[in-house]
Amino acid sequence: MSVVNELQKASLSPTFTEDPGKHxxxxxxRMDRMPHIxxxxxxxxxxVNCFAKAxxxxxxxxxxxxxxxxxxxxxxxxxxxxxxxxxxxHGRAIPFATGLKMANPKLKVVVFSGDGDIIAIGGNHxxxxxxxxxxxxxxxxxxxxxxxxxxxxxxxxxxxxxxxTSPYGNYETPFNLPFLxxxxxxxxxxxxxxxxxxxxxxxxxxxxxxxxxxxxEIIAPCPTIFxxxxxxxxxxxxxxxxxxxxxxxxxxxxxxxxxxxxNKIIVGKFVxxxxxxxxxxxxxxxxxxxxxxxxxxxx
Amino acid sequence: xxxxxxxxLTGSHFMDxxxxxxxxxxxxxxxxxxxxxxxxxxxxxxxxxxxxPLVEGALFIQMEDEIAASxxxxxxxxxxxxxxxxxxxxxxxxxxxxxxxxxxDEVPCVFVDVQRGGPSTGLPTLPGQAxxxxxxxxxxxDYEIIALVPNSxxxxxxxxxxxxxxxxxYRVPVMFMMDECVGHMMERVVIPAADAIEVxxxxxxxxxxxxxxxxxxxxxxxxxxxxxxxxxxxxxxxxTHDYRGYPNMSPATQEELVxxxxxxIRLNAPKIWxxxxxxxxxxxxxxxxxxxxxxxxxxxxxxxxKQGVKVGMLRLIVxxxxxxxxxxxxxxxxxxxxxxxxxxxxxxxxxxxxxRGKTPVLLAGHGGGTVHNIEDIAKIILEAKKCxx
Amino acid sequence: MTVRxxxxxxxxxxxxxxxxxxxIIEDRCKGCAFCIEYCPHDVLVISKKFNIKGYxxxxxxxxxxxxxxxxxxxxxxxxxxxxxETKTGEKP
Numbered sequence: 093m094s095v096v097n098e099l100q101k102a103s104l105s106p107t108f109t110e111d112p113g114k115h116x117x118x119x120x121x122r123m124d125r126m127p128h129i130x131x132x133x134x135x136x137x138x139x140v141n142c143f144a145k146a147x148x149x150x151x152x153x154x155x156x157x158x159x160x161x162x163x164x165x166x167x168x169x170x171x172x173x174x175x176x177x178x179x180x181x182h183g184r185a186i187p188f189a190t191g192l193k194m195a196n197p198k199l200k201v202v203v204f205s206g207d208g209d210i211i212a213i214g215g216n217h218x219x220x221x222x223x224x225x226x227x228x229x230x231x232x233x234x235x236x237x238x239x240x241x242x243x244x245x246x247x248x249x250x251x252x253x254x255x256x257t258s259p260y261g262n263y264e265t266p267f268n269l270p271f272l273x274x275x276x277x278x279x280x281x282x283x284x285x286x287x288x289x290x291x292x293x294x295x296x297x298x299x300x301x302x303x304x305x306x307x308x309e310i311i312a313p314c315p316t317i318f319x320x321x322x323x324x325x326x327x328x329x330x331x332x333x334x335x336x337x338x339x340x341x342x343x344x345x346x347x348x349x350x351x352x353x354x355n356k357i358i359v360g361k362f363v364x365x366x367x368x369x370x371x372x373x374x375x376x377x378x379x380x381x382x383x384x385x386x387x388x389x390x391x
Numbered sequence: 392x393x394x395x396x397x398x399x400l401t402g403s404h405f406m407d408x409x410x411x412x413x414x415x416x417x418x419x420x421x422x423x424x425x426x427x428x429x430x431x432x433x434x435x436x437x438x439x440x441x442x443x444p445l446v447e448g449a450l451f452i453q454m455e456d457e458i459a460a461s462x463x464x465x466x467x468x469x470x471x472x473x474x475x476x477x478x479x480x481x482x483x484x485x486x487x488x489x490x491x492x493x494x495x496d497e498v499p500c501v502f503v504d505v506q507r508g509g510p511s512t513g514l515p516t517l518p519g520q521a522x523x524x525x526x527x528x529x530x531x532x533d534y535e536i537i538a539l540v541p542n543s544x545x546x547x548x549x550x551x552x553x554x555x556x557x558x559x560x561y562r563v564p565v566m567f568m569m570d571e572c573v574g575h576m577m578e579r580v581v582i583p584a585a586d587a588i589e590v591x592x593x594x595x596x597x598x599x600x601x602x603x604x605x606x607x608x609x610x611x612x613x614x615x616x617x618x619x620x621x622x623x624x625x626x627x628x629x630x631t632h633d634y635r636g637y638p639n640m641s642p643a644t645q646e647e648l649v650x651x652x653x654x655x656i657r658l659n660a661p662k663i664w665x666x667x668x669x670x671x672x673x674x675x676x677x678x679x680x681x682x683x684x685x686x687x688x689x690x691x692x693x694x695x696x697k698q699g700v701k702v703g704m705l706r707l708i709v710x711x712x713x714x715x716x717x718x719x720x721x722x723x724x725x726x727x728x729x730x731x732x733x734x735x736x737x738x739x740x741x742x743x744x745x746x747r748g749k750t751p752v753l754l755a756g757h758g759g760g761t762v763h764n765i766e767d768i769a770k771i772i773l774e775a776k777k778c779x780x
Numbered sequence: 781m782t783v784r785x786x787x788x789x790x791x792x793x794x795x796x797x798x799x800x801x802x803x804i805i806e807d808r809c810k811g812c813a814f815c816i817e818y819c820p821h822d823v824l825v826i827s828k829k830f831n832i833k834g835y836x837x838x839x840x841x842x843x844x845x846x847x848x849x850x851x852x853x854x855x856x857x858x859x860x861x862x863x864x865e866t867k868t869g870e871k872p
Contacts, residue, residue, distance in 0.1 A: 115805065115862050116853070116871040122626070125637060130857060132810035132835065137857020145854060155622040160466075171626055171638060176619035178469065179628035179638075180462060181492055187425075187459035191466025191474070192619060194450055195423050199470065199620050220455040289854045328813050378444045387447050391470075 120144040120154070122174050129168055133327025135286030135312025136166055136233055140173065142289055143204070143231065146296035157200045160189040162209035164240045165314075166233040169204040183213030186221045189228045197227070197371055197391045200300060207234040207248040211267055215247075222276040222305045227369040229299045229306045234269065235314035243317035250353045254321050270346040273307040274363045280306035281346065281363035285334040286313060286327075288359060295361060304369050311338075311357060322353075392592050394418050394552075396585035398446050403581050408547040408574040409434035412503060412567070414582060415551025416475050417442060420590050421501070422449040423474040425463035427456055427482060430515040431571040432505035435477040448472075457482035461489035465498045469627065471618040473555055473593070475501040479571075480509045480522055483529070491530030492629050493564035494652060497606070497614065499593065501554045503567040505574040506682075508759040518571035519759030520682055520733035524740075526566040527711045533649050535656035537663060538566040538711035540681040544578045550708070556591035557663065561655060562613045568710065570733070572683040572762060600624065604634040606648070612655040660712040667706040670696075674703030676775045677721050678755075679742050680731040681707040683762055688731050691768035698769065700776050710738065715745045722746035727775040731755040731768050751778035798870075800848030800863035802840050808860035811835030815852035815861050821845040824852065848872055 121144070130136045147157060154175050161170035163182035170177035176199075180188045185203045193201045203210070210218055210232045221228065237255050238244040244257040248269065253262045273281045280302045282295040292310060299306035313319055313330035324330060334357070342360040349358045368376070371389065378386040398417035406414075413435045416424070424443070426436035436451065443449040454460040457478050464474035478486060483504045493500055506522045508514025526538045537557050541550045551567060558565040596603045596615035600623045608614045617623045630638035631645045656663070670692065671677055680688040685706040695702045705721065707714065718741075721728065727750050730739040736754050743752040755771040757763065783797055802823070809831055816824045816838050823846050827839035838861065840846075846863060850872025853862040864871055 113864075113871075115803075115859050117859050121859065122637075127808060127810075127833075127858065133812040133814070134857060137859075138814070138855055141854055141856065141859065154624065156620060158619045171628065175624050176469075177624075177626045178466075178619075179626070179630065180465075181488055181629060184458060184462045184489070187454060187463045188466040190452070190454075190459075191423070191425060191463035191468075192470045193466075194452060194463075195467035195470035195472040195474075196618075196620050216455050217459050220459075289851070293854070326812075328817060331814065331817070382444055386444055389444075389448070389450055391448070 117141060117144045120147070120174055122172055125172055128172050130165060131316045133313060133315045134165070135235065135310070135314075135327060136169065138286045138289060139231065139233055139292065139310050139312065140169055142293040143296055146293045146300065149293065150297045150300055152200055152300065156198065157202065158192055160185045160192065160201065160203050162205040162214065164206040164209050164238065165235070166204060166206035167209060167240075183209050184217065185209065186214055186217040186228070186230065190221055190226050193226060193228055194371070195391065201228045202300065203228055203230045205232060207232055207236065207269070208238045208246040211269060211272070212247045219276040222273060222278045222307070224370045225277060225279060225304045225367050227303050227305070227371065229308070231296065231299075231308045231310065232269065233310050233312050235312045235318055237314060237318050239314050239317045243321055250351050252353055253318070255318070266351065268346065268350045269309045270349045270362050274346045277305070277367070278307045278363065279304035279365050279367050282361040283309040283311065283349065283359050285311040285338050285357065285359060287331045287334040287338070291340070291359070298361075298364070302364075304367055311351075392590055394585045394588035394590045395420055398449070399582060399585040399588065401582050401584050403579060405577055406544060406580050407434065407577045408541070408544040408569055409505065410438050411544040411547040411580045412551045412569065413438040413442065414580070415548040416501070416555070417446060417449070418548070418582065418585070418588055419473065419552040419555035421473045421475050421555060422446070423464060423467035423472040424451050424476065425454045425460040425467070425474070426451070426477050427454055427460050429457070429479045429482045431507055431574050432477045432479045432503065434574070435503060435505070457485040458489065461486035461502070462492070464500050465489065465493055465496070468498050468500050469619050475503060477503040477505070479505050479507050480513060480519070481511070483522055483525065487529040490536070490564055491532055491534060494530065494534035494536060495629050496627055497562040497652070498564060499558035499562050499616075501551070501558055501565050501567055503569065506568060506570040514760050516571065517760040518683060518733060518762065520570055520684065521737060521759060523568065523710060523732070523734070523737040526568055533653055535653050536564055536566055536711060537561065537656065537709065538568050539708060540568045540710050541573055542682050542685050542706070543573065544576060544580045547573065548580050548582060552588060552590065556589070559591040559593050560613070561659065562616065563656065566711070568682070570682045605636045606632060607634040608651060611659065612651055656712050661716070663709055663712055664714045664717070665708040666714055666717060667708060669704040669706070671703035671705060671721070674701050674726055675779060676700060676702040676727045676729060676772050678702060678704045678729045678731055678768065678772065679707065679718070679738070680704065681710055681738070684731050684733055687763045687765060688768055691731070691763075691765045691772065694765055694769045695772040698773065700772055702772050707738070713741045713745065718742055718745035719747060722749040725750060725779070727779040728752045729755055729768070729771050729775045731763060733757065733759045733762070751775060753778065798848040798865050799844070800846040800865055802843065802846055802852070802861065802863050804837060804840070805860045806837040807832045808858045809835055809837035810858050811837065812857060813838075814855045814857070818851055818855055820849060820851065821847065
């Protein structure tokens with residue numbers, strides 16, 4: 093059935109009678125699972141939209157892409173994208189992605205997961221994969237809490253935020269994810285908010301195309317939990333807040349990228365360096381040590 | 392199909408069980424090992440680290456912990472390789488969540504547990520056999536796995552190949568339960584030529600993308616597999632899922648999926664069972680044992696026979712699924728059963744259950760750290776004979 | 781549509797401003813109002829009607845002002861709106 097029939101007639105000019113076809117991202121999505129579970133004004137859907145566009149822009153055939161997610165709201169991304177997608181256990185998307193990539197280096201492996209999944213329970217795997225420069229892209233959607241389970245404190249929650257396990261306000265110091273990623277050796281580190289859709293898309297393109305461990309953090313609103321608990325409004329209010337309170341500073345030092353609810357959020361592309369990937373290093377090293385006995389590992 | 396000669400170190404070797412297990416894995420076609428060092432299993436991965444660069448297509452990566460290792464191998468399986476990880480008691484406990492994931496997503500992989508004295512850090516360098524129940528029940532939820540127990544380095548080689556073959560045949564994680572003794576003892580291991588080794592290939596689907604359903608079982612309750620990157624673009628999740636792999640939170644789907652996962656092994660169990668019987672026919676008492684304990688039990692039986700007891704031995708090779716029928720048969724024939732194991736009662740409870748009260752079942756167990764004394768087992772055999780009358 | 785120029789170009793062909801037709805898949809909309817807020821020409825407003833989910837989808841008011849920038853398409857979390865360039869068929 094043509095989508096045009098679903099429309100209000102007023103949306104089309106009287107002379108326009110062609111069928112515009114389906115939504116340009118419908119081929120990328122598992123339409124048999126739509127609508128997705130994310131709340132109204134949640135930022136995850138925006139990032140999935142940008143990711144679809146990024147894959148298109150990077151001209152990567154979808155057969156070659158594998159998306160791995162953990163558990164959580166962002167973890168559900170794997171279920172909605174029509175590529176080889178894996179919804180693994182909590183915090184362990186990165187080692188799974190490592191196994192996938194090592195066994196078939198031709199795959200473009202993207203880890204799409206949330207802040208708690210990647211840096212709290214998955215922290216050890218994050219830092220080791222970055223250290224080794226495994227050629228995967230990690231897109232971390234940071235909504236400052238564990239939303240799926242009802243809004244508990246996370247290791248990225250800004251100071252003072254009220255959540256269900258910090259009912260009197262958070263007194264812990266949160267992680268500065270870009271700083272952490274840079275310090276453990278990620279070759280590409282960028283942070284954007286849900287509002288910066290073009291920047292986000294371009295960063296995703298660069299991150300996916302760049303060999304090595306790339307990390308893109310996306311600050312997203314969480315209307316049902318985070319914004320509601322802070323009595324802030326909904327996701328649209330938070331997007332307006334991002335507009336006024338985020339500052340693009342490409343190349344800023346990641347040390348200065350702390351997030352406080354009262355300060356400006358620094359966004360931008362912070363790190364873009366070159367480093368041989370894990371497989372490059374392995375192949376070069378074995379070639380040197382074992383000479384002709386070693387056949388280059390290609391999967 | 393026959394083994395790939397690139398991974399087969401044909402010849403007669405003098406090596407320990409851990410090394411033999413590594414060679415077995417390579418012979419079976421395992422080309423990805425993710426490990427973490429833990430005594431007494433470290434030698435398996437050390438050997439694999441040394442061999443992998445010289446075997447085409449093999450890769451070893453030492454992960455940052457056992458949790459990462461146990462899921463990295465599953466990533467490798469979905470990308471098309473045969474994979475294995477190796478650990479001991481404490482690491483085995485860490486891997487439990489991912490053993491459950493492998494059972495749920497029907498990932499064919501091998502988990503080697505070289506058992507040591509436990510619980511907790513226990514006796515790192517001394518044997519134990521106290522992980523047997525954990526191999527079956529360790530992860531949460533209903534699932535079934537296959538567990539094999541070798542009792543010599545030669546068996547470590549042969550049975551690792553069997554473990555991989557069973558994993559591929561039933562699309563299930565297989566627990567290879569060695570113990571420190573068998574892992575560290577050095578004996579002759581004969582590795583035959585590659586064309587003498589039977590290896591079960593992975594059963595990939597022949598259906599094109601769009602028609603293939605990743606969790607739709609064939610008649611033997613096992614679905615065909617696919618490989619990421621082949622254009623299928625399918626979803627795999629640890630949530631309860633339907634044939635398409637899509638999460639489906641309904642009791643009907645749970646019933647269908649989990650019941651099949653369990654039946655996949657339970658209904659095929661008679662084909663999977665493997666045990667060895669020694670002098671059981673005329674026996675009044677049968678010693679049930681496995682692993683290193685079975686080698687001591689053989690001596691104990693000889694001693695008991697000299698003392699006038701007609702005793703035989705049932706050595707369990709495939710411990711899970713448990714050979715219920717055989718135990719019931721022995722119990723129905725009035726043979727008293729003595730379970731000799733290096734723990735305070737694990738397979739003992741299974742034997743007791745399967746005996747259905749028809750015969751006395753006694754435990755010859757101890758806490759581990761050393762193998763049994765022959766006299767201790769013989770004493771229990773005599774007691775069993777007394778119980779019988 | 782009329783576009784203001786800084787200076788009048790000499791004899792050059794008049795630049796073509798793209799014009800997009802907006803397609804709203806109303807029943808997918810969850811009423812987040814991102815597209816309404818961020819359309820550069822304020823082409824969309826919140827309608828009074830309800831869609832099947834009970835949300836108010838956007839409504840097109842000045843359809844001739846749509847320049848096919850694609851911002852609404854990209855920022856929609858529900859994949860419920862996209863634009864289509866009338867001459868080239870491009871969907872940004």
